Amino acid sequence: MASIVSVSHLSKHFRDLKAVDDLSFTVNEGDIYGFLGQNGAGKSTTIRILLTLIEPTAGDIEIMGMNLKNHRKEILQNVGAIIEKPDFYKYLTAQENLSLFAKISGVKVPSHKIKEQLELVGLIDRAGSKVKTFSQGMKQRLGIAVALIHDPKLIILDEPMNGLDPQGIADIRNLILQLSKSMGKTVIVSSHLLNEIELIANRVLIIDKGKKVEEGAAAELFDPANTLVELLVADVETTWNSLQQTSWKDNLYAKEGTTILLRMHRNDIPMLFKTLSSTDIPIYSLSPRHSLEDYFLNITTQNRHVETFAN
């Protein structure tokens, strides 16, 4: 598949701080590209560089086959974006804001198209309300409408689920999937909600301290065969010994306080539940830990812990 974004050896230094350090990655057409990293890892800086809000210290960026520095205007005509929590002109209505940003994007959008877009994000009933009366979730949805109003090929969403309630998160997730699957858009999405990225992204980039840690297909990184299951029990030792006597003994992984960890395929979880139910071992809870979270913490914090202890 053809690449739509190609970043090579990107760096951004704020005086002594290396916010982005020799970062290279490629986003293919049609990807939902998950961008992961802890707070301060350099995700937002990278996204702002892609959107020309920040000038990079070094590196090359090609978007849609054009150099970002030389073809900024042509590229941005085909890019829609939300950066962190979207804000609008509070004294204007949703419709006025959307119409205004459509004009700035260089497209002439008839008023029925504006209304269609507001309908798509579920704001048609509030089209005439001033944005100052909107909740964060409504602003987020209006942000999506602004990002899509000029029908861009590439959509960049920086933490689009920030500040949303569970329903709002689910709405945005479904919208991102719809944009990719039904409309063929390429979406770059950064989020600290790792399980959300796991649910939507087909490719993932993990960065830490501005450096690339891992890039690859989500299915390979989030292997369901290596799901970690947390078992909260009353007596760790007794439960551990009991499980040693069963067919689950090979799955036992570790003991953490009052929790026992087992590693298994995600599909085997119901069977474990059944086994435990048939015994008289007191169990408080059983839950799978998200494989991405595991993987992510593993590769981004290991070094940090070592450094902390060394100091």
Add this chain to the structure above:
Amino acid sequence: MWKLLQIELFKIYKRPRTYIAFGAVMAIVAVVQVALRYDGKSYIDFMMSGLSDTFEFQNDKVLNGYLVCFIILNTLLIHVPLLVTLIAADEVAGEANMGTLRLLMTKPVSRTQLILVKFAASVIYVILLLMWMAVLALLISILIFGTNDMVVLRNDSFHQMQANDVVWRYVMAFGYATVAMSTVAALSLLLSVFADNAVGPIVATISIVIVLTILSEMNIPLYDKTVKPYLFTSHMVAWKGFFYVKSTEEGETIKGSIENLPAIGRSFLILVIYICLFVGSAVVCFKKKDILS
């Protein structure tokens, strides 16, 4: 560029803050007009006290719409920079504070264009504000006080213009005031580029204007030739020059004359240079600015 300007003007038109300045101008003009309507004689007596021994003035004729407008202009042009700053300083910093600047800059708009358009919108705002002031201070004053020959005091002398020789001077004065206020708008815009909140640039612009105005008005020989000629505030009051007329050897006023037109032209040029400097610097700084807000 035109489309962008329309958008900027639409934002200014829709912003409640815009109308504060229009309300403030109306209030100040009304206060001055009411005071002069009911106690104008005392004011004229006080104003002419230095000259009353030498000349005889008919106070009821001296106090007319033209003079009232001149008095208002003298008062308001000290305060209008503050009102202009409220809008101009908000142009970039206000957007950064609101969080709309980052969204705006992800659109296919060049940074140079954006600053130029924001400055143009500020100038249009200044023009509208001064037109509003002209309507209130000149037209309403003419309706209340009528017209007659205009007498303008200058230190210990006075200039007298025939009634039919005044209106064009006001047109020129308001035109000049537009350039003077645009200089303040340009300075506010420049300071606005460095801030993420409009309060800083508003306070900074007003502080600069106040300090430089004090320097411009101070009579310190050392500053007269070394500092004052280069301060933009020294040239902001040059609009008064349109009301200083030439006289014949017999002391007759020459109709349609301006005492020192080259001085006004020089002041105008200096203000234009300052505008170019401020707006140019705003463009350069904004192009280099990392938008982190």
